Amino acid sequence: MSVLALPSVMHVPCFRGGGKIDFVEKPVPQPGPGQVLLQVKANALCGSERGQFYNGTVTTPGHEAAGIVVAVGSETHTALHTPGVVFLMDFCGVCRNCQRGFTNQCLQKRGDMGFNRDGGYGVYMLVHETLFFPVEPTLPLTEATLLLDVMGTTVHAIHRAQLVHPDIQSMLVTGAGPIGLGVLAMAKVLFGADFSVLITDIASWRLDLAERLGGLPINLKQTTLADGARDHGLSRCDVALDTSGKEAARRAALDQLDKRGVLVCIGHGEGLSLTVSPDLIATERAILGSEYFCYNELPANLERLRTHLPYLRQIITHRFGVNEIEAAFNLFWQGETGKVVIEQ
Numbered sequence: 001m002s003v004l005a006l007p008s009v010m011h012v013p014c015f016r017g018g019g020k021i022d023f024v025e026k027p028v029p030q031p032g033p034g035q036v037l038l039q040v041k042a043n044a045l046c047g048s049e050r051g052q053f054y055n056g057t058v059t060t061p062g063h064e065a066a067g068i069v070v071a072v073g074s075e076t077h078t079a080l081h082t083p084g085v086v087f088l089m090d091f092c093g094v095c096r097n098c099q100r101g102f103t104n105q106c107l108q109k110r111g112d113m114g115f116n117r118d119g120g121y122g123v124y125m126l127v128h129e130t131l132f133f134p135v136e137p138t139l140p141l142t143e144a145t146l147l148l149d150v151m152g153t154t155v156h157a158i159h160r161a162q163l164v165h166p167d168i169q170s171m172l173v174t175g176a177g178p179i180g181l182g183v184l185a186m187a188k189v190l191f192g193a194d195f196s197v198l199i200t201d202i203a204s205w206r207l208d209l210a211e212r213l214g215g216l217p218i219n220l221k222q223t224t225l226a227d228g229a230r231d232h233g234l235s236r237c238d239v240a241l242d243t244s245g246k247e248a249a250r251r252a253a254l255d256q257l258d259k260r261g262v263l264v265c266i267g268h269g270e271g272l273s274l275t276v277s278p279d280l281i282a283t284e285r286a287i288l289g290s291e292y293f294c295y296n297e298l299p300a301n302l303e304r305l306r307t308h309l310p311y312l313r314q315i316i317t318h319r320f321g322v323n324e325i326e327a328a329f330n331l332f333w334q335g336e337t338g339k340v341v342i343e344q
């Protein structure tokens with residue numbers, strides 16, 4: 001093992017439940033074979049942490065982490081001081097799915113960083129080297145967190161749609177939270193600035209940000225999806241991506257699809273009821289799920305982040321120190337933010 005001079009204990013946020021976060025002492029972990037220890041520099045808040053915030057957890061949350069390698073175990077190849085981001089899923093690397101690159105569908109997953117392994121709101125974070133994705137030192141690590149949920153999850157979902165519909169010309173995004181904004185932004189990056197993306201929400205703050213990113217906003221407090229789409233000159237869409245997890249949103253999105261259309265469900269949550277003949281058979285529509293992304297999608301997204309950094313960094317609207325983490329979450333839940341990042 002090779003280490004810099006590190007403290008033996010660290011103060012990390014503890015999610016007590018009921019929205020209360022205080023700080024506890026935990027030992028600084030030491031990397032074993034195949035592991036690296038990161039000093040965390042940035043970790044983005046995520047809607048999927050709602051359960052941890054309200055129910056509490058003994059795990060240190062945080063799964064959108066970027067940091068610098070400060071200790072390495074045996075059988076590793078990463079140099080000390082290397083900056084990078086952490087893939088959420090502690091995939092095995094040897095199962096059938098991992099071997100084919102589907103690391104988001106590992107059959108022997110060892111854990112999920114920030115959910116059942118201590119994550120990126122801690123000062124230091126222990127990860128298997130295979131989950132670490134290096135970036136160049138010139139890329140700010142707060143912006144590097146965009147590579148994870150904001151870019152990774154969304155590009156994967158768009159690629160899922162392209163498996164079924166290779167000639168996508170129009171898109172609907174339901175929900176303008178950070179993932180919805182990410183889908184919008186990555187559609188613009190992938191298909192060009194003129195590509196039409198409808199985006200719905202009930203929060204005008206988020207729709208204003210969506211509009212600044214080039215989206216065609218539909219405020220469902222003021223109009224229906226069908227009327228809003230028609231007002232933007234798009235009566236049908238080739239692909240719809242639901243980030244809301246709401247049955248009503250999924251159903252309305254499905255009804256908005258053209259023949260051969262694809263609905264991709266990204267947001268976990270409620271159900272969806274179908275009438276199979278008109279919904280699927282006669283129209284040859286498809287409904288797909290999309291979960292996180294594959295580790296091997298990171299290099300292409302890093303290239304996109306380098307090329308489009310000024311555009312994509314607009315999705316990060318707030319930055320807080322870790323001492324302000326409780327306030328950061330309270331602001332985040334109010335819906336008047338894009339991505340909120342804890343910096344250390």
Ligand SMILES: [Zn+2]
Nearest residue numbers: 046048064149
């Ligand atoms: Zn997340």
Ligand SMILES: [Zn+2]
Nearest residue numbers: 092095098106
């Ligand atoms: Zn595996």
